[in-house]
Amino acid sequence: MNFSSRQQRIVIIGNGMVGHHFVEQLVNSEYNCHITVLSGESRLAYDRVYLSSYFSGKTAEDLALTDEKTYQDWGVKAVTNAWVSNIDRENQVVTTKAGGTYEYDTLILATGSYPFVPPIPGNDQEHCLVYRTIEDLEAISASASQSKVGVVVGGGLLGLEAANALKQAGLDTHVVEFAPQLMAVQLDPMGGELLKDKIEALGVQVHTQKATECIEAGESCRYRMKFADGTHLETDLVLFSAGIRPSDQLAKEFGLVTGERGGIVIDNQCRTSDHNIYAIGECALWDKKIYGLVAPGYAMARTAVANIIGTEGEFTGFDMSTKLKLMGVEVGSIGDAHARTPGALSYTYHNQPEGVYKKLVVDANKALVLGAVLIGDTSDYDTLLQYALNSIALPESPEALILPSAGEKPLLGADALGDTATICSCHNVSKGDIVGAIDSGCCSVGDVKSCTKAATGCGGCAALLKNIVDSELEKRGVEVSKAICEHFDYSRQELYHLIQVGQIHTFEELLEKHGKGLGCDICKPAAGSIFASVWNDYILAKQHQPLQDTNDTYLGNMQKDGTYSIVPRVAGGEITPDKLILLGDVAKRYNLYTKITGGQRIDLFGARVEQLPAIWEELVAGGFETGHAYAKALRTVKSCVGSTWCRYGVQDSVTMAIDLENRYKGLRAPHKIKFAVSGCTRECAEAQGKDIGVIATEKGWNLYVCGNGGMKPRHADLFATDLDDATLVKYIDRVLMFYAKTADRLQRTSVWMENLEGGLEYLKSVVIEDSLGICAELEAQMQHITDTYQCEWKTTIESPEALKRFRQFVNSNETDSNIQFVAERDQIRPATKAEKFSAGKAIPVELV
Template identity: 65%
Template sequence: MTEASVKQKLVVIGNGMVGHHFLEQLAARPEREAFEVIVFCAEPRPAYDRVHLSEYFGGRSADDLAMGKIEQYRQWGFEIQLNDAAVEIDRDNRTVTSASGIVTDYDRLILATGSYPFVPPIPGHQHEKCFVYRTIEDLDAIRAAASGARSGVVVGGGLLGLEAANALKALGLEAHVVEFAPGLMSVQLDAGGSELLQNKIQDLGVTVHTSTATELIEEVDGRLRMCFKGERELLTDLIVFSAGIRPEDKLARTAGLAIGERGGIVIDESCRTSDANIFAIGECALYDNRIFGLVAPGYTMARTAVAQLCGESSSFTGADMSTKLKLLGVQVGSIGDAHGRAEGAAAITFVDEQSGVYKRMITDADGKKLLGAVLVGDTGDYDQLLQYHLNDIDLPEHPEQLILPTAEGAAPALGAGALPATATICSCHNVSKGQIVDAVAGGCCSLAEVKDSTKASTGCGGCAALLKNVVDEELAALGVEVNNHLCAHFPFTRQELFHIAQVEEITTFGELLEKHGSGRGCEICKPTVASILASLWNEHIHKKPHVGLQDTNDTFMANMQKNGSYSVVPRVPGGEITPDRLIVLGQVAKKYNLYTKITGGQRVDLFGARLEQLPEIWRELIDAGFETGHAYGKSLRTVKSCVGSTWCRFGVQDSVAMALAIENRYKGLRSPHKIKMAVSGCTRECAEAQSKDVGVIATEKGWNLFVCGNGGMRPRHADLFATDIDDETLIKYIDRFLMFYVRTADKLQRTSVWLENLDGGLDYLREVIIDDKLGIGAELEAQMANVVGTYQCEWKTAINDPEMLKRFRQFVNSDEADEKIVFVEERSQPRPARQEEIVRIAEPA
C-alpha cells in the first residue's frame, strides 16, 4: 500500500465467544491496522464464557465470566455498540443498519450471530414462568422465578438440558428432565451409555422422564401443569426449554444470502457466504450441511476468517465433534461415530454396573481403526482414544485393552512418540504436536514455557496430560536432562526432602545435609529446609540449629526495607481491630517515629524501625495484646474479610467470625511460599476471595470454597473447589488442602503455580482432598492439628529470651545506632533519605 492507506471497513455482527475470538485473533496481527472495525452486540455486555454459564449459579459473577472487555477493544482500536442489534444488511449499498438507527457501510462483513434456543411450539410455552437457557439475562430471570418455587422442569435431555437441570438443583429446586427421545444425550451417546447416565443422574436426585412428549402447558392455582402424551401430567413452578439450538440466520436470510434447508448460513471452506464480501462463523454458519455447535470449531472458523481477511490461505473443512465433559458430576465422553452407524462397524463394550462405568469403542470391520467411542462414568481413556481416532492410528492387537480396567503394568499406553506431527494436541487453541516439538526445539525447556509459547492446554485444559508427555519426550530426545534438584547441595526435589525429613524424623539442617546432601548449604536450600522443618516440627525459628538458615526477614522477624531499617506488621485477624488497639498502633508509631501505611491485607504496616528497636516495639505491641503477623515469613499472611451478615444488608453468613477462626487456626503455618486468604459474606465478593490461595464465599446454605487464586504479578482466578459446605467440612478441606500443598509444592511455589503443575489438575486435587483417594486425609489433618497445637507467637517467645534478644543488637560491641540510616520528613511522616540528601545532611551548615 502507498502512503496514507485507506482503511478497510470491517463490520462484525455478534459478540459471542466466537465473535470475540475473531476480534482477539485479528488484534494479535499487525494487519489489524489495515481495518477500521465496528462491532454490533445485541446483548447489554460484551462476550462472556457461555460454556461455563452454569457457574453463574455456583458463585461466579458476570464479571468473572466476561471474555471481552470494552477497554480492551478500545485499546485494540475496535468500536463496539452494546445493546444494539444489527437489523438490516443492504448488500447492494454495502451497509448495515442497527436497532438504534446507526447506518454504517462495510467493505467486509462478519456474521457471528450464533444461535437461539429452539422452543417447541407447545400450547402454553409463552407463559411467563417458561424460560430458555442461553444468556446471563435468562439466568437472572430463572433465579428470580426460583425464589419461592419448589420444583422446576427442563424440557430437553441433551447436553445443555442437563446443565440447566444442574442449575435448577443448585437453586434449591426439585429438578426434572423431560426428554422426547428414549434416552439422554441421544446425539452423543448410544443406548447403553445413555441408560447408565440416566441411572447416575437419577441417583443425584434429578427425576428423568424419557420418551415423554409435552402436549400442553397450563396454569393451575398459580403453578404450571404439564400435560404429556398418554394422559400423564406433572405439576411444577417453572419450565426451562433446552430442546436444541437453531442457527440465528434471520438477518442473512432477509439479505438474500444462501441458507440451508434447515437453516444456517451456507459457507465455503474459506468461511465465505454466497456473497464474497460476507463471512459467517460459529453456530450460525452451515458448512457441508452441518452446524457446528461447539466452541472449538467456531474458533477454527474465526481463525480461518481472520487469515482470509489478511490474504492468507486458510480453510475450515469441518471439525471433529468429540466431547468430554462432566454433567452433574458424571463424566461423559463421546468420540466420532458414537452410534456405530458406519457400515460394518463393530463394537467392544465394557460395563461395570457396580461402579457405574460404561465404555464402548466402535471399530471398523477389521478392528483396525477406531471410528468412535462412548464413555460414561469414567473418561480416563478419552485422550488416548481420541488420538487413535483423530490420527487414524492402527489399534493394538487387543484393542479391548484400551478400555478395560488396567491390570498392574499391563496398560498399553499410546506414547506421545507414536503420534504424527500433524496430530492435534490442544483443540481449543488448535496446537499440533509439530508446533510443540518446534517450541521445545526453539528453546522452551519446561511445560510452563511451552504453554506460554504455544497456548496449548490453556483453554479447557483437557489435554494437559498428553501435552506433558509430548514435552517430556521431546526434552528427553534433545538430551535435555530435566534436573529438578533443589540446589547443588541436595540432589532431591523439595517434595522428596520433605518426605525424607518426615520419615527419618530429621529435625536439623545439619543432620539432613550430613545424611542426604553435601557442602555447606546456600541461600536456596537453607530457607527451604528451615521451612520444611518448621512445617513438620514447628520449632521456634530462632532455636539454635535453625538460626543461620533464615533469610533476613525471618531471622529478624520483620521486613527489611531499602535502607536496612525494618517494617513491622502486627496481626489484625480478619482486619477486625478495637479502637484501643488501633490507638496503641498509633502511639507506638508516634513514639518510634514510624511511617504508617494501611496494607492491602487489612493491617497496618509500621516502617522505619531500626534493628535494635524491634524488641522494644514488640514488647509494647505484645503488652497491648498484639501478636506477630508473619509478614516476614513464607506463611499465612492475612485472612481478609468483609463485615458480612452482622452489618451488611446483603450478607448471608458471618464472614468476620469465619475469617477470625481461619486466621487463628492457620497463623504460624510455614509453607513453601506465602499464603493469603479471604472470606466474603455474600456473592458480591467484597473481600476479593477469588484472588487468594484460599477463598471462602458465603452462600445461603454454607460456604463455597475457592482455591489457588493469585493476585499480584501473575494474577490467577481461583478455582471453585467445593460448594455449599458447612463450617466443619470447610475447615477439614482447608486443613487437607494446605498440608497437601506444604508437602508437595516446590520451593517458593505459590498455590496457583503448584496447581498448574499438578498432574491431574483440579480434578485430581478434589480426589485427594474431598474423596481422599490417597487415603492420607486423616494424616494431613493430624499434621495440621500438630501445627495448630504448637503455635507460639514468635515475638512473644523472643522478647522473653535473653539469648534470642542478643541477635537484635545493631553492633555486638556498641550501643550506638547505625548512623547510615537517615530519615527525612515527607507528608508529615518519615521516609528514608535519598543519597543526595544524606550528603547534604552530613555537610556542615
C-alpha cells in the same frame, strides 16, 4: 485501483462468543482495517458455555468476555442494541433500526441461533422460558424464586446444563426428553441409561420417551404438562432446551442462499453466496451441518479472518467429540459413538457398582479408533481422542485402552503422533508447535505452556503435553527421569509414600523392597530425611547413622577445613544474659570464632570433631538445645520485639515466634525451613522473605507462605488473614506436612509451590478447604513429630555408643595436624595454605 489509500471497512453483525472471537483474531492479526461491531443485545460478548454458573454466584460481569473499554483500546467501534434492518449488498451498506448506516467492504454475519421451542399448546405462558441469554437467566431466576418445581424440556447436552441451573436455583428438577435416552446424539443407549441413573441419583428426575401434548393449569403446581402416553407432570416452571435454530432471517430477507431447514450456506472459506459476506458460528450451514458448539464456531472465525487478511485458511468440518462434567458426572463422547460406520466393532466395559461405562468403537480391521463413549470416568478420553483424530494404529488388544487394572495401559507414545496432530484443541496447538517451542529453547512443560498456551484452556491435554515434552527433551539428551538416583526408580514423593504405607523403618528394608545396589549420597540422605519426617527416630540410631550427610552425622556444620560450627537454638531470638555469658565462656575456653547469624542466633566456629561432645555437654547443662543449623529442617523463627516493648506492635510476636519454634523444632523436611513473626505491618522481622511468615494484625495474624531469600529470592504469598492462634498453627501444621510429604529432594517451599499444579490456589484448597481430605492426617503426623521431639545433642552425649563416632582417629588421641588457625581481629580463622607452609610469617594459634 488503489486499496492502500483507505482502510478496509469490516462490519460484524452479532457479538456472541464467535463474533467476539472473530474480532479478537482480527485485532491480533494487526491487519490494517476499521472494525465495526453491531450487537443486537444490550451487552457485549459474554461466556454462554458457563451460563449455569450464574446460579452458583457468578454475575453478568464475571461472564463478560470483553467490555467497551477493551474494544475502544483495540480501536473497534461497538454499537449495542443495534438491530439491523437493511443490508444493501449492491452499495455495501448496513442500516440499523435506529437509522445508523455502516458502509462495509466485508460483512460478517455472526448472528448465532435462537432456542427452539416445540409447538406445544400453552408454551407461551409466563413461566415457560428458554435458556440462552443473560436476560433469560434473569427471568429464570425471577421465576424460580416463586417456584418449587421446574421442568426442562430436552435431555441433550444443553438441556442437562439447564437442569443443572434449575437445580442450583433450588428447584425440585425434572428433565423431559422425547427420545428414549439422554444425550442421544453423543451417547449410545447404554451410556444414556447410565447417565440417567447417575443424574437421578443426584436428585434430578429424568422422564424419557415423553411427548408433551400441552401445558395447562395444574393442581398442586402452577402448570400440568400432559404427555402423549396419558401421563402428566406438575410443575411451576417450564424451561425449553430442545435444540437451536440458526438466526438466518437477515440472510433470507436479503437474498443470501440458505439451507432448506435454515442456516446460511457457506463454503470452505466461510463465505456466503455473496463474495463480500461471510457467516460464522451457529447461523452458518457448512456441508448441510449446523455446528452448535463454540469450538467449531471459533474455527470458522479463524478461517474467515485468515481469508480476509490474505493468509488463506479452510474450514473443513470439525470434530464434535466432547468431554464434560454434567452435574459432576464425567461424560465423554468421541466420533462414531453409535458404531454406525459399516463393519464397526465395539468393545464395552461396564462396572455397575462404580457406575463406570466405556465403549470403544473400532473399524473392521481393529486398526483404528472410530468412536467412544465414556460415562463416570473420562480418564481415557485424551488418549482415545488422539487415536481417533490422528488415525493412529491400535495396539494388539484394543480393549486394553479402556480396561482398568489390565496391567500397564499402553500409553500413547508421543512419537506415534504426527507433527500436524492437534494436541490442544482449545488453543489450536499442534505437536509441531510444541516441538518448535522446544527447539527454540523451552525445556520444561511450564515453558512450553507459557510459550504455546497449550494445556492452558480446559487442561485436558496436560498429560499428553507432558508426555510429548518429556519425549522430545529425552531425544535431545535432557534427563527427565523422575527417579531420584540410579538406586530407586521413584521420586522423593513416591519414596515417602512407600515408606509410610509400607511401614518401612530402615534403609536396608527400603533398598531390598524397592531399590538396587548399595544406595548413594543422593538417596541415602533423602531416605534418612523421610524416615525422620515420618517416624522421627533418633537420627544417629545405628540403622540411620550411615544415611546422614556429615553435618547430620556430627550434628554440626562442616567448614572448609573439616572443623564444625555450632549453633545452639535461641528460640525466637530471645536469649538471657546468663546464656549469652555461657556461650561467650564456652567460645573463649575452646577458642572458637563467634559470629551472629541471620536467624538471630550465635554461631561458634572452629570446633574439631572430637571437641563437639564436650562443648555440647556444657551447652546442654546450661539449658541449650541443638539448633538444627546442620539439618534440612526447621531452622529459626525470627521475630521483632513486638507489642511487649514496641510502640507500634499490635501482637506479641516474640511469644508467638518462641511457641512456633518450639512446636516445629526437629521437623525434618526436603530442605531447610525458615520462619519469621512480625508484630505489626512494619514487618521488621522480614517475614515475607521466609518459608512461613506471620505478620500481626489488629485482629490476629496474617499468614504468608513459600518465600525465601538466598540465590533466587521470592516474596511469600499471602495465604490467609486475621487468623487466631489455633487456626494459624493448624494451617502451618498442614502446609509444612504437605510440603514434607510431596516436595522433591532439596526443593524449597517456594519452588515446591510453583510446581504444584494449581499453585497457591491449589495449596489453599488443600489446606483450608481440605479438598484432598488429608488435613486430619497431616495434623496427626505433625503432632507425632512434636510429641517425639528430642534434642539430638542431649541424646548423643548420653549415649557412649554414639559418642564413639566423635573421634578423629580410632587408634590415637592425636588431633588432625592440618587444622591450623591464625589470629584476625582478635579471633581465630583457618590458616591459608601459604600460611601453613610458612608458619614463620603467620602467628599460629595454640590448639586447645
